[in-house]
Amino acid sequence: MGLPENPFSMSFDHATEATLQRFILPQIIWKLKKWLGLGMETSLSRSLEHIDKYLSNIINSRKLDLLNKQQIIGSSETTTHDDLLSRFMKKKESYTNEFLQHVALNFILAGRDTSSVALSWFFWLCTLNPNVEEKILLELCTVLFETRGDDVSKWVDEPLVFEEVDCLVYLKAALLETLRLYPSVPEDSKHVINDDVLPSGTFVSTGSAVTYLIYSIGRMKYIWGKDCLDFKPERWLSADGNKIPTNLFPSMQGQGFV
Numbered sequence: 001m002g003l004p005e006n007p008f009s010m011s012f013d014h015a016t017e018a019t020l021q022r023f024i025l026p027q028i029i030w031k032l033k034k035w036l037g038l039g040m041e042t043s044l045s046r047s048l049e050h051i052d053k054y055l056s057n058i059i060n061s062r063k064l065d066l067l068n069k070q071q072i073i074g075s076s077e078t079t080t081h082d083d084l085l086s087r088f089m090k091k092k093e094s095y096t097n098e099f100l101q102h103v104a105l106n107f108i109l110a111g112r113d114t115s116s117v118a119l120s121w122f123f124w125l126c127t128l129n130p131n132v133e134e135k136i137l138l139e140l141c142t143v144l145f146e147t148r149g150d151d152v153s154k155w156v157d158e159p160l161v162f163e164e165v166d167c168l169v170y171l172k173a174a175l176l177e178t179l180r181l182y183p184s185v186p187e188d189s190k191h192v193i194n195d196d197v198l199p200s201g202t203f204v205s206t207g208s209a210v211t212y213l214i215y216s217i218g219r220m221k222y223i224w225g226k227d228c229l230d231f232k233p234e235r236w237l238s239a240d241g242n243k244i245p246t247n248l249f250p251s252m253q254g255q256g257f258v
């Protein structure tokens, strides 16, 4: 079943793919394609224009909302929105539209597919592991019962607050376990700007790149044990199951790993 087309989303995907090609292709090739008006380069600037316009509309209307609310209530603390963008605006309203646009774009780029991919794997793993799903639901009901009472209709009135989310330790362990097996970012690279030595003693020279494979690290028997391929949120929990210890790998400390 298809979802309705979303022009912003389409432009965004298009621009992301075109930008990725610039990473993959040698500079001379993509510059030539841009110059000749070939491939994805042709519509990149159109997509970027669309994204800019979309974001600037949101920022302008959000600024107007904020201003109206302040005039009515006379306080900078009250607003109908409580998302990341509004928090940036409330903190220091002299941020330029361009700056806010970059912030919003950065968050969408960094947070959209990472979160949706993680949640897709999470729900898939829950359907395969009903015992885990049951524990998540039990924890959620226990917390909501304590914070919102026994009227179940009140449980879904408002989104969870930070204090409630903090109590969902098993859920957090299940999300960590999901990201261990199916990391949304399976590999990541760093570029070396000055000669350096890694904690393991490995020398890295200026101009080189270091890539670490998050996907592989999450599946190493050496680190996680024989059951490294099993989905077991419990592996993240303390013996009493009440918290996630800050230091999960004491045996690796001092070996350049942690």
Ligand code: HEM
Binding pocket: 084, 106, 107, 108, 110, 111, 112, 114, 115, 118, 179, 183, 184, 185, 188
């Ligand atoms: C499951 C969800 C997410 C995963 C798996 C994830 C993963 C990552 C990874 C691997 C990095 C690179 C870290 C590094 O290179 O040291 C990163 C950076 C970043 N992420 Fe996320 N991320 C997620 C969600 C989000 C969300 C929701 C936002 C914002 C709303 C966000 C904002 C950022 C930003 C701004 C950076 C760059 C930080 C920097 O360069 O200092 N991420 N993320």
